[in-house]
Amino acid sequence: MPETCGVPQFAPLRVRGGRHRLRRAVRRRRRAMAAGLAMTAAALAASAAGARGPAETDKPQAAAAPQRERQPVEVVSAPVRIADGATVRLLRPGDRVDVIAAPDSPSADGDDEARVVARGARVEKVPRTGEAGADGGALVVLSVPRATAAVLAGAGTTSRLAVTLC
Structure with a gap:
């Protein structure tokens, strides 16, 4: 069996x-x-200022008229x-529905045209099938x-009401 040779001594390696x-x-x-973020923010600010138009960007903000709160x-x-x-x-x-009122009977002044009394009303509740009135009408909550x-x-007291879907 061959003689084993020893590992020579050396200083540890240090990676710097x-x-x-x-x-x-x-x-x-x-x-x-x-x-990159700074450039994106600058581009967004420039595009927002350009969207308002030149007349609005020239005005100082302090001179703008105060807006009323709605x-x-x-x-x-x-x-x-x-x-x-x-x-x-x-x-x-x-x-969404429009509510149209048509007079029950012709009036003496000849004003018997239908008119829109509510535009874009949102339907909240609808009756069940068996809840129709005696005159064939039905109740709806708008x-x-x-x-x-x-x-x-x-309008409901003097006219017949109808709805159209928007």
Whole structure:
């Protein structure tokens, strides 16, 4: 059996700069990301300023007229009897409808044309199939502004109401 030779003694290897190279690479990547984000923000700001038009961008912001705050329109639920119960059964909650009023009987002044009393009213509730009235009409609950609800109530007493889907 051959004689084994021993491992010679040597100083341990020390690799230098590896840790620093990694930190440098991370720093470079961060700088590139920051520069990219800054360029994107500048491009967005420039495009937003260009979309307003030259007349608006020339004005100083302090000289702009104060805008009035819009008051929210109060929306109420208005039960409405529609003359044709079969039409109401086609409706589903969330549908948008126009409500049309047609006079029951011809008036003396000849004003017997149908008129739209509510535009784009949202359907809240629809009756079940068996809830039709004696005259064949059906009740539907609409979500409308308060003023429109008053007009609907008045029109419902003097006219036959119909709906059209928007």
